[in-house]
Amino acid sequence: MALGIEAGLGDSVLTTKLDEIINWGRQYSLWPMVFGTACCAIEFMSAAASQHDISRFGAEVVRFSPRQADLMLVCGTISYKQAPILKRIYDQMPDPRWVVAMGACASSGGIYDNYCTVQGIDTVIPVDVFISGCPPRPEAVLDALMKIQEKIQTESVLVDRHKDFKGILD
Amino acid sequence: MTDSLTDKLQVLFPEIEPRTVLDCTVIDIDPQAVPQVMERLKTYPDLGFSLLLDITAIDYLTYPQKPAARFCVVYTLRNWERNWLLQVRTPVADPEHGVESVAHLWGSADWAEREVYDQYGIIFRNHPDLRRILNHWQFEGHPLRKDYDIFKGQICYEADSLEKEIRARLASKGIDESTMQDINTEMMFLNLGPSHPATHGAIRIFTALDGETIMANVNEIGYLHRGFEKTAENRTYNQIIPLTDRLNYCSALMNNIGYAKAIESWLGLEITERAMFMRVVLSEFFRVQDHLVCLAANLVDMGGLTNYWYLYNEKEASYDFISRLTGARLTSSFTRIGGMYRDFYEGWEDDMEQQLKAIEKGVNDSLKLVLQNRIVHDRTQGTCVLSPETALSYGYTGPNLRSTGVSFDIRKDNPYYNYESFDFCVPVGSHGDVYDRIMVRFEEIFESIKIIRQAMKMIPEGPVFVDDHRVALPPKDQVYNKIEGLANHFKLIFEGVKVPAGEWYDSYEAANGELGFHFVADGSGGPYKLKVRPPCFYAMGGFHEMIEGEMIADAVINLGSINIIGGELDR
Numbered sequence A: 001m002a003l004g005i006e007a008g009l010g011d012s013v014l015t016t017k018l019d020e021i022i023n024w025g026r027q028y029s030l031w032p033m034v035f036g037t038a039c040c041a042i043e044f045m046s047a048a049a050s051q052h053d054i055s056r057f058g059a060e061v062v063r064f065s066p067r068q069a070d071l072m073l074v075c076g077t078i079s080y081k082q083a084p085i086l087k088r089i090y091d092q093m094p095d096p097r098w099v100v101a102m103g104a105c106a107s108s109g110g111i112y113d114n115y116c117t118v119q120g121i122d123t124v125i126p127v128d129v130f131i132s133g134c135p136p137r138p139e140a141v142l143d144a145l146m147k148i149q150e151k152i153q154t155e156s157v158l159v160d161r162h163k164d165f166k167g168i169l170d
Numbered sequence B: 001m002t003d004s005l006t007d008k009l010q011v012l013f014p015e016i017e018p019r020t021v022l023d024c025t026v027i028d029i030d031p032q033a034v035p036q037v038m039e040r041l042k043t044y045p046d047l048g049f050s051l052l053l054d055i056t057a058i059d060y061l062t063y064p065q066k067p068a069a070r071f072c073v074v075y076t077l078r079n080w081e082r083n084w085l086l087q088v089r090t091p092v093a094d095p096e097h098g099v100e101s102v103a104h105l106w107g108s109a110d111w112a113e114r115e116v117y118d119q120y121g122i123i124f125r126n127h128p129d130l131r132r133i134l135n136h137w138q139f140e141g142h143p144l145r146k147d148y149d150i151f152k153g154q155i156c157y158e159a160d161s162l163e164k165e166i167r168a169r170l171a172s173k174g175i176d177e178s179t180m181q182d183i184n185t186e187m188m189f190l191n192l193g194p195s196h197p198a199t200h201g202a203i204r205i206f207t208a209l210d211g212e213t214i215m216a217n218v219n220e221i222g223y224l225h226r227g228f229e230k231t232a233e234n235r236t237y238n239q240i241i242p243l244t245d246r247l248n249y250c251s252a253l254m255n256n257i258g259y260a261k262a263i264e265s266w267l268g269l270e271i272t273e274r275a276m277f278m279r280v281v282l283s284e285f286f287r288v289q290d291h292l293v294c295l296a297a298n299l300v301d302m303g304g305l306t307n308y309w310y311l312y313n314e315k316e317a318s319y320d321f322i323s324r325l326t327g328a329r330l331t332s333s334f335t336r337i338g339g340m341y342r343d344f345y346e347g348w349e350d351d352m353e354q355q356l357k358a359i360e361k362g363v364n365d366s367l368k369l370v371l372q373n374r375i376v377h378d379r380t381q382g383t384c385v386l387s388p389e390t391a392l393s394y395g396y397t398g399p400n401l402r403s404t405g406v407s408f409d410i411r412k413d414n415p416y417y418n419y420e421s422f423d424f425c426v427p428v429g430s431h432g433d434v435y436d437r438i439m440v441r442f443e444e445i446f447e448s449i450k451i452i453r454q455a456m457k458m459i460p461e462g463p464v465f466v467d468d469h470r471v472a473l474p475p476k477d478q479v480y481n482k483i484e485g486l487a488n489h490f491k492l493i494f495e496g497v498k499v500p501a502g503e504w505y506d507s508y509e510a511a512n513g514e515l516g517f518h519f520v521a522d523g524s525g526g527p528y529k530l531k532v533r534p535p536c537f538y539a540m541g542g543f544h545e546m547i548e549g550e551m552i553a554d555a556v557i558n559l560g561s562i563n564i565i566g567g568e569l570d571r
């Protein structure tokens, strides 16, 4: 039963908090920008294909232009040669944006602890969710997506995200 | 057959003494003799080494039996018609002085020499464009030298501009500022990649355009350089198997097999019959997988999304079989030196047969959309044509080479694992265009399925691991109850399989072409050096030859059609 102002407005109007309605919209229409570099990207392809079907979570509109995306999925190893490009693409994404590091390589360098591999992309850009595995199963990608959705729920339009992040390239 | 090569070499170069290592002939020459000898090897009709497979170097700084010169450059050549494999070695004492480039003889030498320069700092004199290829331009030092610390990473702050290179390329085609003024136009420079949906990974295709026509193209790779070779030098032989998974990750198991086969050849280890058949079945199954992904992605690039579902869904379904067998979907790590990690599970034949049927159906459905489709024909026939000469010169192998009409396939020409007893054809193209590359892959899927069916009928029962405790772990009851068993197990795990000192090259027909491994062993449990001969690397090296003069949209589908896999390209 509606109380207060809602009682007066009838069925046609819903009142809610601004944060709540915006977050609701953001949660279920994440547009991923897939930064696929290596083997993990193949597992992302599986997550997008029919069997696991990422569109069940509202995130099937895969954009390859960072300017149209708000979720960056880093699938694969990032080398030092690649790092400036990763950062540039991240910088091109409009706020608010979320980042998932998919797989051991993106999260920590994985099995490649050597002269050319960045030891975790969180040294370059801020990361919201890490997925373990080499490669992670497609289910894990979906799980990460849900984690991002949960995270979005707790955010506020009034607060800027990751303002004071400083990586190796800043 | 190798004998006749030895004779021929002795007649032509009386001062050189050829040796034979496995099925490869090796000659040592002076650095000054490189231009002359290499030219003869390529141009003398008696020799006719049309394929320069690979160039690598060895740094003997910490090698137990140190030769006089610190470095040695090794060229691997092949005459595919006569099944001759030749390695030419030349010592390099002073890397700054280096050796003469052979890039004017073989197109593949261009990138191969750049890689050696990048990794070892050896100069190739008169190379057209000697600069780094795998490491970034701000990198200092040469990582594969033995005195370079494996953990010493170097940050790159900015991508390379490549403008100088593309202008040089334009000039080499006779297009300079004055021509542009004459035709009253300006070139437009366009980047495809390094992060672009068409590149399926991280490659940078930099083009100079006149309208939509590509006038010149230079490519930059190395974005996925993960230090495979340096890491391998710090692992034991069996520990490297998971690393090989990640070379061509669309057909991980094939890399496992090629790698294990290379070491077993050197050890002179005959794996069991059943293991051989398992390897054939799995090789062919993964060849199918690889082609499925390649075709699915290629047809999506053309706008045929439905094909993606038909083809990729079958791959997805195959993962059920693969993960039941290996425990992993993508990165299988299923071989060991001396055999297979374990046997097939009970009832695998039915699963496999079902899988094959499903794949046949998916592929036939997709073919129905493609074969009579005018749009596909118009887009692919006659586009990005590769001539057999260019393909050979750039070191193309596998389906890409076969699409030009060259029927080289190691499974037929130098068979291993009883391939000679299987009944299968090697599909070849006639034009070397995108259409041929697509169709050769479609046909190979059917041929591979044929081989799998035959192998499934013939596969004998028996162990899948050799009974040789130099390489195989002892049974668990011996490990737990006997000190010898325990010590044996401990040594194999901690020190690795002991491989006698020496150097050798071994090749294998992977989904993308000739996958070779060049080893230098020092007698310990891990390689002193391990170089991969990646088929993709050379396919990409000749990419500009195919797309210059074509439209920009054709470059996209052409890239899909040669199946570049980043892990193998950049290692």
Ligand code: SF4
Pocket: A038, A039, A040, A041, A075, A076, A077, A102, A103, A104, A105, A106, A110, A111, A133, A134, A135, A136, B246, B331
């Ligand atoms: S985490 Fe594993 S599967 Fe993923 S990119 Fe790295 S090596 Fe490949």
